Amino acid sequence: MSALANRRVVVTRAPHQAGKLAALLSARGALPLLYPCIDIAPPESTTALDAALREAAAGHFDWLILTSANTALALARRLAALALPMSALSGLSVAAIGPATAQAAKDHLSVDVSLIPSVYVREGLAHAIQPITGARVFLPQSALADDRFAEALRSSGAIVTRVDAYPTVVGSGGVTLPTLLAAGEIDAITLTSGSTAANLIARLDAEGDSRASIADVCIACIGPKTADAARAQGLHVNVLPENHTLEGLIDGLERYFAEKRVAL
Numbered sequence: 001m002s003a004l005a006n007r008r009v010v011v012t013r014a015p016h017q018a019g020k021l022a023a024l025l026s027a028r029g030a031l032p033l034l035y036p037c038i039d040i041a042p043p044e045s046t047t048a049l050d051a052a053l054r055e056a057a058a059g060h061f062d063w064l065i066l067t068s069a070n071t072a073l074a075l076a077r078r079l080a081a082l083a084l085p086m087s088a089l090s091g092l093s094v095a096a097i098g099p100a101t102a103q104a105a106k107d108h109l110s111v112d113v114s115l116i117p118s119v120y121v122r123e124g125l126a127h128a129i130q131p132i133t134g135a136r137v138f139l140p141q142s143a144l145a146d147d148r149f150a151e152a153l154r155s156s157g158a159i160v161t162r163v164d165a166y167p168t169v170v171g172s173g174g175v176t177l178p179t180l181l182a183a184g185e186i187d188a189i190t191l192t193s194g195s196t197a198a199n200l201i202a203r204l205d206a207e208g209d210s211r212a213s214i215a216d217v218c219i220a221c222i223g224p225k226t227a228d229a230a231r232a233q234g235l236h237v238n239v240l241p242e243n244h245t246l247e248g249l250i251d252g253l254e255r256y257f258a259e260k261r262v263a264l
Contacts, residue, residue, distance in 0.1 A: 005029035036171030069104035133157030140165035178209035194229030
């Protein structure tokens with residue numbers, strides 16, 4: 001029997017992304033509890049994004065770089081609003097930060113990703129795509145993303161058009177997590193981005209939860225950036241897999257609870 005059997009595991013992903021992680025947890029016998037801590041919305045002004053999408057459709061870029069699955073969905077929504085076909089981006093070479101983002105690109109934009117780094121972080125992607133001197137790069141990102149990745153690409157010689165594709169907002173709905181935490185009915189909380197970490201605490205604070213109630217709960221982070229964001233919120237990270245994927249996260253959780261069971 002899986003060490004995750006009957007473990008109550010919180011999924012903090014956006015509603016449109018939660019299904020896969022919940023299904024993976026269920027397949028190992030866990031009880032996934034949805035508590036969306038992020039969601040995406042259109043940018044306040046879509047002028048720059050719309051202009052870049054029209055330029056991409058006209059063949060003005062060589063590369064499309066996707067640093068999150070949310071970006072693929074945001075682009076698809078905006079293409080639909082502009083009455084541009086999904087095939088508008090099919091003439092570009094596409095790079096994605098990891099396999100989940102590559103799958104989102106295929107599902108939402110009908111494009112095949114030609115480059116995925118061996119390490120699923122922005123630095124790995126910047127390294128994998130070099131050298132690209134003179135390449136025209138379309139880089140849509142979250143409004144919260146800083147300019148370091150764009151600057152890394154520019155320093156390698158790329159001509160980068162970086163635009164805000166969506167803002168990340170605090171999620172809503174799901175289980176009544178403060179009540180469940182206070183009753184000791186949560187075994188683990190999964191975090192799959194820095195935003196889920198920050199917004200988890202924001203939601204709990206807004207809903208009157210005590211930080212003490214989360215102290216004994218396993219915090220599982222998909223990768224190092226997420227773990228850094230969790231620690232910045234005062235959380236102790238218990239699971240940080242070497243494989244920065246949903247499957248790796250599940251494997252890490254299972255190992256954690258297997259070791260905990262042996263220790264008892």
